[in-house]
Amino acid sequence: MKIEGTQKIAAPRDRIFAALIDPAILQKCIPGCEQMEKTGDNQYKAKLTAGVGPVKGAFTATVSLQEIIAPEHYKLVVEGKGQPGFVKGSGELNLKDAGSETEIQYTGDVNVGGLIASVGQRMIQATANMLAARFFKSLEAETATNSPASSTGT
Amino acid sequence: MAEKTVGKPIKRTEDPRLIQGLAHYVDDIRLPDTLHAAFLRSIYAHARIKSIDTTAAQKLPGVVAVYTGKDTQKIGPVPCAAALPDLKVPDHRPLAGNKVYFVGHPVAVVVAETKSAARDAVDLIEVDYEELPVALDEEKAADAKSPVIHEQFGTNVAYKLTAGEGDIEAALKSADKVVKQRILHKRLAPIAMEPRGVLARYFPGEQELTLWTSTQIPHLCRTQVAIMIGMPENKLRLITPEVGGGFGSKLNVYAEEALMGWISMQLNRPVKWIEGRRENMQATIHGRGQTGYIEIGFKNDGTLTGLRYNVFADMGSYFQLLTPAIPTLTGLMLSGCYKIPAIQINVTGVFTNKMSTDAYRGAGRPEATYVVERALDLVALELKRDPVEVRRKNFPQPNEFPFKTATGLFYDSGNYQGALDKALKMADYTKLREEQKTARKEGRIMGIGVSTYVEICALGPSSAMPAGGWESATVRVEPTGKVTVLTGASPHGQGEETSFAQIAADELGVGVNDVTVIHGDTAIVQYGIGTFGSRGLAVGGVAVYMAIQKLKDKAHKIAAHVLQCEKATFVDGKFCADGKGKGEVSAPSMPVAEAPAGALPKPNESGKTLTMMDIALEAHVAKNLPADMEPGLSATAFYEPKNFTFPFGTHIAVVDIDPETGEIHFQRYVAVDDCGKQINPMLVAGQVHGGIVQSIGQAMFEEVVYDETGQLVTGTLMDYAVPKAVMIPHLELDSTETPSPVNPLGAKGVGEAGTIGATPAIVAAIVDALAPYGVRHIDMPIKPEVVWQLIKNGPKKTSAGAA
Numbered sequence: 001m002k003i004e005g006t007q008k009i010a011a012p013r014d015r016i017f018a019a020l021i022d023p024a025i026l027q028k029c030i031p032g033c034e035q036m037e038k039t040g041d042n043q044y045k046a047k048l049t050a051g052v053g054p055v056k057g058a059f060t061a062t063v064s065l066q067e068i069i070a071p072e073h074y075k076l077v078v079e080g081k082g083q084p085g086f087v088k089g090s091g092e093l094n095l096k097d098a099g100s101e102t103e104i105q106y107t108g109d110v111n112v113g114g115l116i117a118s119v120g121q122r123m124i125q126a127t128a129n130m131l132a133a134r135f136f137k138s139l140e141a142e143t144a145t146n147s148p149a150s151s152t153g154t
Numbered sequence: 155m156a157e158k159t160v161g162k163p164i165k166r167t168e169d170p171r172l173i174q175g176l177a178h179y180v181d182d183i184r185l186p187d188t189l190h191a192a193f194l195r196s197i198y199a200h201a202r203i204k205s206i207d208t209t210a211a212q213k214l215p216g217v218v219a220v221y222t223g224k225d226t227q228k229i230g231p232v233p234c235a236a237a238l239p240d241l242k243v244p245d246h247r248p249l250a251g252n253k254v255y256f257v258g259h260p261v262a263v264v265v266a267e268t269k270s271a272a273r274d275a276v277d278l279i280e281v282d283y284e285e286l287p288v289a290l291d292e293e294k295a296a297d298a299k300s301p302v303i304h305e306q307f308g309t310n311v312a313y314k315l316t317a318g319e320g321d322i323e324a325a326l327k328s329a330d331k332v333v334k335q336r337i338l339h340k341r342l343a344p345i346a347m348e349p350r351g352v353l354a355r356y357f358p359g360e361q362e363l364t365l366w367t368s369t370q371i372p373h374l375c376r377t378q379v380a381i382m383i384g385m386p387e388n389k390l391r392l393i394t395p396e397v398g399g400g401f402g403s404k405l406n407v408y409a410e411e412a413l414m415g416w417i418s419m420q421l422n423r424p425v426k427w428i429e430g431r432r433e434n435m436q437a438t439i440h441g442r443g444q445t446g447y448i449e450i451g452f453k454n455d456g457t458l459t460g461l462r463y464n465v466f467a468d469m470g471s472y473f474q475l476l477t478p479a480i481p482t483l484t485g486l487m488l489s490g491c492y493k494i495p496a497i498q499i500n501v502t503g504v505f506t507n508k509m510s511t512d513a514y515r516g517a518g519r520p521e522a523t524y525v526v527e528r529a530l531d532l533v534a535l536e537l538k539r540d541p542v543e544v545r546r547k548n549f550p551q552p553n554e555f556p557f558k559t560a561t562g563l564f565y566d567s568g569n570y571q572g573a574l575d576k577a578l579k580m581a582d583y584t585k586l587r588e589e590q591k592t593a594r595k596e597g598r599i600m601g602i603g604v605s606t607y608v609e610i611c612a613l614g615p616s617s618a619m620p621a622g623g624w625e626s627a628t629v630r631v632e633p634t635g636k637v638t639v640l641t642g643a644s645p646h647g648q649g650e651e652t653s654f655a656q657i658a659a660d661e662l663g664v665g666v667n668d669v670t671v672i673h674g675d676t677a678i679v680q681y682g683i684g685t686f687g688s689r690g691l692a693v694g695g696v697a698v699y700m701a702i703q704k705l706k707d708k709a710h711k712i713a714a715h716v717l718q719c720e721k722a723t724f725v726d727g728k729f730c731a732d733g734k735g736k737g738e739v740s741a742p743s744m745p746v747a748e749a750p751a752g753a754l755p756k757p758n759e760s761g762k763t764l765t766m767m768d769i770a771l772e773a774h775v776a777k778n779l780p781a782d783m784e785p786g787l788s789a790t791a792f793y794e795p796k797n798f799t800f801p802f803g804t805h806i807a808v809v810d811i812d813p814e815t816g817e818i819h820f821q822r823y824v825a826v827d828d829c830g831k832q833i834n835p836m837l838v839a840g841q842v843h844g845g846i847v848q849s850i851g852q853a854m855f856e857e858v859v860y861d862e863t864g865q866l867v868t869g870t871l872m873d874y875a876v877p878k879a880v881m882i883p884h885l886e887l888d889s890t891e892t893p894s895p896v897n898p899l900g901a902k903g904v905g906e907a908g909t910i911g912a913t914p915a916i917v918a919a920i921v922d923a924l925a926p927y928g929v930r931h932i933d934m935p936i937k938p939e940v941v942w943q944l945i946k947n948g949p950k951k952t953s954a955g956a957a
Contacts, residue, residue: 083277085197111863113257114197118432118869121861 052120085114199864216271258436320496325460329451348398371684397646441514443468483518490526527914601923611903613687635767642682643694663727688903816942820883845908
């Protein structure tokens with residue numbers, strides 16, 4: 001399954017990029033993410049609860065950040081498995097300035113297996129879009145100029 | 155004398171218990187101390203199992219045992235009965251070894267005190283998989299560059315087979331024209347209403363195992379399971395209680411059947427497994443699954459010269475009972491109901507990372523009929539002739555039977571013109587074509603599809619079957635005159651408790667309700683083959699008829715003896731003296747002591763006629779029998795058919811298509827089927843109805859879909875589109891009756907007619923409707939979206955299998 005889209009966030013590119021590679025902020029922004037633990041250079045182990053429609057459950061995932069070119073590009077590779085099946089995916093994020101805002105372009109490829117594939121397949125695309133929207137909404141809140149994370153807050 | 159019932163549409167005697175919920179399926183059988191089994195199944199289509207950790211599962215309260223492939227190595231392989239030259243047969247163990255080959259492949263089984271504990275424990279089993287590349291499409295998987303599923307073979311090609319007669323090259327060369335078409339027969343899920351289920355109970359003292367399982371072949375299953383678990387066959391009793399449909403999916407021997415038997419022996423407790431619907435979608439056989447290339451040659455006058463079909467047949471990753479044999483049936487029936495001097499089929503059976511394919515209602519013959527009928531439509535289109543005309547041109551005449559095909563078959567009897575004419579008249583075909591012209595002028599989209607089919611039934615002579623093609627019956631007249639029929643056929647919805655009772659009742663001069671038909675218990679019924687391949691009546695029913703003749707022979711001798719005549723005749727349910735002799739009832743040759751109270755009544759020896767009940771009583775009290783005659787009134791027959799039978803018919807579909815949405819509406823559906831002599835026309839209609847409904851499913855809705863990683867996307871009935879009642883038009887049915895010379899009943903079989911005759915008619919109607927848009931073929935299932943695309947963009951710009 002392909003996921004792609006663009007999202008504009010009203011914050012400077014540097015700050016957004018910094019947030020996107022900060023495990024503490026990622027944990028807050030990834031829907032259902034309960035824990036994000038560093039296991040190596042740009043390698044993390046995450047625990048999260050996720051689901052599609054009626055199929056929900058706990059996943060453990062390894063997350064690795066690759067091809068980091070600050071503040072414009074990186075690749076995210078996620079492999080998770082849990083009781084409802086498995087999720088494997090990789091995606092690329094490209095950031096560019098768009099006036100006072102930052103535009104994030106993302107493209108990804110996700111494979112799922114197990115119960116989520118056999119029961120939830122028809123809802124996966126919609127769920128993925130919804131999760132992406134929630135992620136960016138949280139990211140926007142985290143990086144907004146008046147947020148506690150902001151270094152230039154007034 | 156009861157009224158004759160054969161040929162009458164009497165209601166099914168099995169229905170009251172079914173519709174009142176009083177019937178017993180496997181899950182309705184409750185034994186004390188029963189354990190419940192649940193399976194861990196692979197979530198990958200192809201992976202190496204690096205490790206399995208069952209520790210947590212074993213610790214869960216209520217869990218009694220957890221077994222993996224390592225623990226069950228003593229159980230023999232899941233059998234494949236098909237034998238083909240150079241067939242590569244993978245070692246198919248009940249639980250996965252070091253690799254999994256498809257989503258749903260059983261990896262471990264948990265046995266627990268409750269169903270929920272077993273399922274919870276399944277979630278606690280940790281399997282470390284190393285994912286491997288997959289081979290999914292049967293055509294691409296045959297390529298040398300494809301990932302290989304069974305490494306030991308070095309290829310995914312399980313076998314290659316060429317069959318047919320005549321010089322195909324010359325036939326295609328001598329044609330005025332040759333048309334070609336690639337066609338798909340998508341995988342379908344049989345979806346029996348009752349999924350599979352097994353209950354096993356071992357009796358350690360007697361060393362006997364009883365297995366209740368939802369199968370179409372109780373005796374064959376018993377033999378195979380006994381071999382798999384290494385126990386004497388006669389210590390294994392297999393019972394099929396009510397079976398909620400099979401459609402071929404239970405014409406098999408499954409891993410779960412052997413596993414439950416074996417586990418019950420390990421634990422000395424009953425153990426039950428009931429398949430869930432998701433498991434049913436993943437791990438019960440699928441049907442069809444072919445990608446084929448048609449080439450048909452013909453003269454300008456429409457005469458066919460030759461047909462070639464090159465086909466890649468999707469096997470799945472393992473063989474089940476008949477997997478590789480199914481495409482060979484496609485080859486056998488490629489002549490359809492036409493004279494085709496040269497026919498060739500080239501089958502490439504291909505392993506894929508999917509569940510096995512096997513027999514699904516029609517089993518290889520719907521594919522053949524679809525190929526031939528699509529080909530005939532393409533010929534008609536090419537010659538700009540009416541498809542009916544092209545068909546008629548190539549029919550053998552009724553006096554040309556037995557008709558030999560270039561596939562090596564002898565069609566027993568047929569009158570293809572008769573069924574076609576009747577159907578055309580019912581549909582008012584000429585008027586329909588005029589209506590279509592008007593509709594097209596008015597911008598409406600209307601199509602008419604005609605399919606004239608022939609099918610191969612009454613499977614079959616043993617020489618053509620992997621495990622015997624005969625059937626058995628024992629018929630007993632009990633001392634009270636009640637009749638018991640034990641049939642080796644194993645009806646599971648076909649209504650043979652009724653039709654076999656009709657045969658017995660008419661032959662023996664009793665009422666239908668005086669007859670009980672017993673089947674599906676290997677401890678009661680003599681060895682038999684089972685119900686599949688439209689053989690129940692035309693093989694099993696004939697066995698019943700044969701046994702009755704033997705029994706009647708004896709009854710005649712008893713009657714003649716009692717009536718003191720040379721020969722007795724049986725007319726209107728009564729034996730009477732025929733010509734010579736005294737014609738009076740004799741007294742026993744020796745005085746007999748008065749029978750004790752509660753014993754059998756005294757035979758009726760007062761009149762000059764005797765009923766079958768009188769004879770039965772004489773046979774059992776055994777005081778007045780001819781010298782040297784054995785007591786009792788029972789006979790067994792094993793009937794071996796000399797040939798297949800070949801039912802046929804014409805199906806006509808008329809559709810209207812909504813140009814805005816692409817939705818397909820049936821205007822009419824007309825079918826004339828000829829299944830030879832009909833014992834019960836209501837059962838015939840029921841079979842045709844069900845078959846057409848499944849055909850509509852295949853033509854318009856159904857498709858098992860695996861995604862590009864081998865995940866089963868159509869994993870539930872939310873995603874797999876079984877047709878609903880609202881999608882089914884009124885079916886206008888009639889029949890012609892051309893008796894089969896193969897058997898004394900003249901019956902041919904009708905179980906699969908609908909799935910064979912209907913699909914091409916429906917597709918032809920839709921293609922015909924879209925002909926003005928340049929459409930000449932569309933692959934099934936034809937969904938509104940595909941139709942809409944074709945209407946908007948034409949075939950060139952639409953990729954959905956249209957051409």
